[in-house]
Amino acid sequence: MRYRLPLAVFLILIIFLAIGLTLDPREVPSPFIGKPAPEFALPELADSTKTLNPRELKGRVFLLNVWASWCVSCRQEHPVLLDLAKRNIVPLYGLNYKDERTSAQRWLEQFGDPYVASGFDADGRVGINWGVYGVPETFVVDREGVIRYKQTGPLTPEILENKLLPLIRQLQGSPT
Amino acid sequence: MIRPLILLFWLLPLIAAAVEVREFDDTAKQERYERLIGELRCLVCQNQSLADSDADLAKDLRDEVYDIIQSGRSEEEAIRFLTDRYGDFVLYRPPLKSVTLLLWGGPLLILLSGIVFIWNQVKRRSSVARIDLTEEEQQRLERLKRNLEG
Structure with a gap:
């Protein structure tokens, strides 16, 4: 009887700690969800005379994938992106973050290029404006240019099928 | 011979702790900058402040904070710059809100x-x-x- 209170406190503590163990501390909630995507105008990776500007993509749902040739996890998610590009569901744009142009171009030649185009963000300023902190990251932007979802870390086929694609279909289906 | 080496050894943490040198046009700005980067959290090594972290992103964010402070804008503006992009997570001292x-x-x-x-x-x-x-x-x-x- 007299141990009831300490036991209750202990159990509550255990519950809190157990919940804590299942959370991923790397996953920081993005303040951008539901907010307009930050603007930028970056030279394209393949052709520096062309500019990539998300404002010109308004009216379409698109994905922006932040990647770099130095990023190991990007290799891991690359097949998922190639597969997505092949299925022609949604345009995929790249943000080549803090990279060197030649290495990045070589990387795409070697592993395949899933992107409609990639913006070349050499100093990472655009990345900072988009709140990038762990490459790879993937943003879902709706027709109004509002960020609807952010995936930090590599995309897996499961995340793509269960989270991204249903959301994209829903966004594409909704009238503007 | 061994003595100067030992002395050098003791100085090592000082060298390692020094992040890039920043020039400020007045010392008040420098103090504000240093206090800020000590209070803001790095997103890559989450147990370190911007001042402590060696991560590439931490350096970039120090650059941003430096630019804001050096150009004469307020500390609040520097904090807003970071929370707008990375959320309240960057603050070691979370603000009083309904969720906190x-x-x-x-x-x-x-x-x-x-x-x-x-x-x-x-x-x-x-x-x-x-x-x-x-x-x-x-x-x-x-x-x-x-x-x-x-």
């Missing part, structure tokens, strides 16, 4: 429940002690007390 109410109020709540708990215990014990004495024991106690004082 438990975080801020929690310690007070625990303190209060502790006080209530101890209060109850003390009250119970003292009332128990009084009840336990019979008439005879009470008289004996009084006698003993008198003897002690006498």
Whole structure:
């Protein structure tokens, strides 16, 4: 009887700690969800005379994938992106973050290029404006240019099928 | 020969701790900058402040904070720059909001429940002690007390 209170406190503590163990501390909630995507105008990776500007993509749902040739996890998610590009569901744009142009171009030649185009963000300023902190990251932007979802870390086929694609279909289906 | 080496060894942490050197046009700005980067959290090594972190992103964010402070804008502006992009997570001192109410109020709540708990215990014990004495024991106690004082 007299141990009831300490036991209750202990159990509550255990519950809190157990919940804590299942959370991923790397996953920081993005303040951008539901907010307009930050603007930028970056030279394209393949052709520096062309500019990539998300404002010109308004009216379409698109994905922006932040990647770099130095990023190991990007290799891991690359097949998922190639597969997505092949299925022609949604345009995929790249943000080549803090990279060197030649290495990045070589990387795409070697592993395949899933992107409609990639913006070349050499100093990472655009990345900072988009709140990038762990490459790879993937943003879902709706027709109004509002960020609807952010995936930090590599995309897996499961995340793509269960989270991204249903959301994209829903966004594409909704009238503007 | 060995002595200067040892001295150098002791100086090593100083060298390692020094992040890039920043030029400020006045020392107040430098102080503000240093206080800020010590209070803001790096997103890559999450247990380190921007000042401590060696991560590439931390350096870039120090650059941004430096630009803001050096150009004469306020600390709030630097903090807003980071929270707009990375959320309240970058703050080691979370702001008081509805979602952080438990975080801020929690310690007070625990303190209060502790006080209530101890209060109850003390009250119970003292009332128990009084009840336990019979008439005879009470008289004996009084006698003993008198003897002690006498």
